[in-house]
Amino acid sequence: MLAQTTYGRWLPPQLSEHGGKIDQLIDVLHVFMAVLFIAWGIFFVYCLFRFRAKQGHAARYEPVKGLISKYAEIGVGVFEAFLLLGLSMPVWADYKNKPPAESERLPVRVVAEQFQWNFHYAGKDGKFGSTDNSQITASNPIGLRSDDPAGADDIVSVNEFHLPTGTPIYLRLTSKDVIHSFAIPTMRVKQDVIPGMEIPIWFTAKEGSESEKLREQMVQHFPIEGANWYKLRHMIASEDHKSSGGEVLLAKGADLGDSFVKGKELIESLQKAGVAELVMQPRHPLEVICAQLCGNSHFKMKATMVTHDAAGFNAWIEEKSKGVEFEDF
């Protein structure tokens, strides 16, 4: 109900197989909260008017019999028990207690650090190479051991998370330095990443939520009035935006520039040329972000998430692990 197909004011698009139930709980909760608040608010406002001090009106010493309030309190209690036992606990248990079978899942190690996400894939042999902190360098951020043959075809992808849709992804999260939090808003996934611990999580991106398709689904129209670079900095034009003379001011695939000032100038020139709205779509529709304060550039810690269909993902693995020498990391 609250989830959108584009990003906006309510919940972000919901693209994972388990996320629907989380959204359902959020929907039910907010209906419950609204009903409670409105009913309560009506009584409250009525009292404020009805019982204001005026001539000839005195306060009543005897307490009112509070039967309705008693029932209301019990009702709230019962409904909370339902939320807890009927909705929240089963969803959480489902999410936490049923890891996908080893034969079906794609394992990926995630090593967080200030301020990047390192994704470690086993490569074609399906075996992860072992790691050693003393071997960490700028080009080998997870310290993959050069003497372990299992690691020879491993893939370490920095700030780019590739995955197939429709396949359970099994992530093992760890951190090199401080606490981070692995969050994908569109997948309803959030998990703190704690140094000294390895925490598994899993999710499945729905089939049909491939990045290429999403980019087309997320086309949005923004009135030029009130448009600004801050809001649209990650968007690219879905079509050519032309002046009445036919001059292309913002070409398809282009963005509003790399700064607020450039964006402002461009938007002003588009407005002057009579363009009424901007038709744009995200450059990268999916992101992995860090949800736990991890230092001065915490806000920049994000990875692009690229969802493929099965064939596309296999091609990516093939390309990345073929002929890649360890030294190339």
Next chain:
Amino acid sequence: MSSHEAHAGHHHDHGDHHHEELPFWRKYIFSVDHKVIGVQYAVTALVFLFFGFTLMMIMRWQLAYPGQPIPLIGKYLSSAIAMDGILVGDGYNALGAMHGTIMVFLAIVPLAVGGFGNYVLPLQVGAPDMAFPKLNMMSYWVFFCGGVVMIASFFVPGGAAASGWTSYAPLSVIATTGQTMWLLGMVLLITSSLLGSVNFIVTAVQLRAKGLGFFRLPFFVWAQLVTSFLLLLAFPPLEAAGVLQLMDRLAGTSFFMPSGLVVSGVQQTQYAGGGSPLLWQHLFWFLAHPEVYVLILPALGIVAEVIANNTRKPLWGYKSLVYSAIFLGFMSFIVWAHHMFMTGMGTTLSTFFQATTMIISVPSVIILTCLIISLWGASIRYTVPMLFAVAFLPMFAIGGLTGLPLGLTASDIALHDTYYVIGHFHYVVAPGTIFAMFAGIYYWFPKVTGRKMNDLLGKLHFWGSFVFINAVFMPMFFQGMAGLLRRQYDQTEQLHGSLAHGLTTMSSWGAWLLALAQIPFIINFFWSIRGGTKVDANPWQATTLEWAAPSPPPHGNFDKVPVVYCGPYEYSVPGKKTDYCPQHVAMEA
């Protein structure tokens, strides 16, 4: 009877109030009088409240207009905070961490407990002073030193603490010197709270006037009593944790540092390792959840007093209020891990903590229900304190209701660490607790000064605050739903954040206008000390004992030791000439 004797003995201890004049510095600076200490606490806390608010207003500029120079004050900020007038990442984090720390530990708690508690509690129980006046003085000065250390931390190399008010390890352990200052400051503040809480408990239990049984205590006293137990029992673990983190930073221990850390490519061999970052979180939240009730209970106490007085009728369900407050206090010790659902908690533990979290909402609902039903059949006087008290109710309700999706683990997955959380707890503490604090200031100002604050300025203050504070916090729920994360120096750096950015600007303007709405209050506050309308000892025609003392009360408080004859809220008793029966006046048949 025993409490009465305690009085007498106590009087004897620190001398009678007809004593020769004390020198200025003993009377107003190093005073042992609970009223002077209360005012010291309140004024210091109000200064910190304003300072904490200012930090946030600077942050809100960066949020609304990322990367643009801060107008007016930007060029005066130190290089640890801003470069060329533009806030830097570390500076933003420092302001954020210090905003939280200052608002919680240096503004709200000292105002609610140190200020109102100190001033009002002994008066309401009919005592001449706190049980341990010197301890009370020490509590204030230790608090003051804690505040100085916190402020001084802005000037050490690297600036103030920047690891959030929660100071999660290992980030806080590898942080700059500001974090050491933060920890030292916290140790002082906690010590101060412990000294204060012992005093409050003993005073409320031992120094009650003759006839003032526990179920004749004003609800405010109950709220302070429960609060004091929370401070007494919940703070020591954080004090210990603070010392442990100091050790990790200064003595090379590894309480919170796991093995094998590599920071910016450098192996952290100086730490032996084997520690647990989660241990810090457990110790921190073991305090910090009860702390939430330390923030809200005194506020509920004030609101209850103001509502009873201005509805001119007894509070509805007084005993339910008291039992709920006690139950709330007890439960608040076993919900802390609901702040940690995303740390990788399994089903067993999370089941326990989300169940206790749902259970703790029940007494809160009961308290709110009692206060609201108290309006039924009332004759409501819309005085300035009443406006704030009445507005508190729906604000606190919003704060409470929005706690539900965060307290259930499944919905928390989407909302944890987003602006939804910021909106939720600010509704509890800002338009909630701070409104109650304002209600308290307008309500007890005549007791402290013998003069009333101006009504028109008070109403201006109220309506401005009410409108703009909602403009600040309401958008946060929508942004949080959209996934916008908290603690982001630049919210537009992420796709979903940039598309939800429009409301940020609204929120920021709300904050700046909210600051303007405080101007009538500041003028009113200072002007009324000398220029307000003079009033008698009981201008609100209230029933509780503080109004039996002269305004302002002299050293020793009461002209004659009060004796209590009835419950705290005997308003509109049928067959009486006036619509209120003070507790110290015998109700003749």
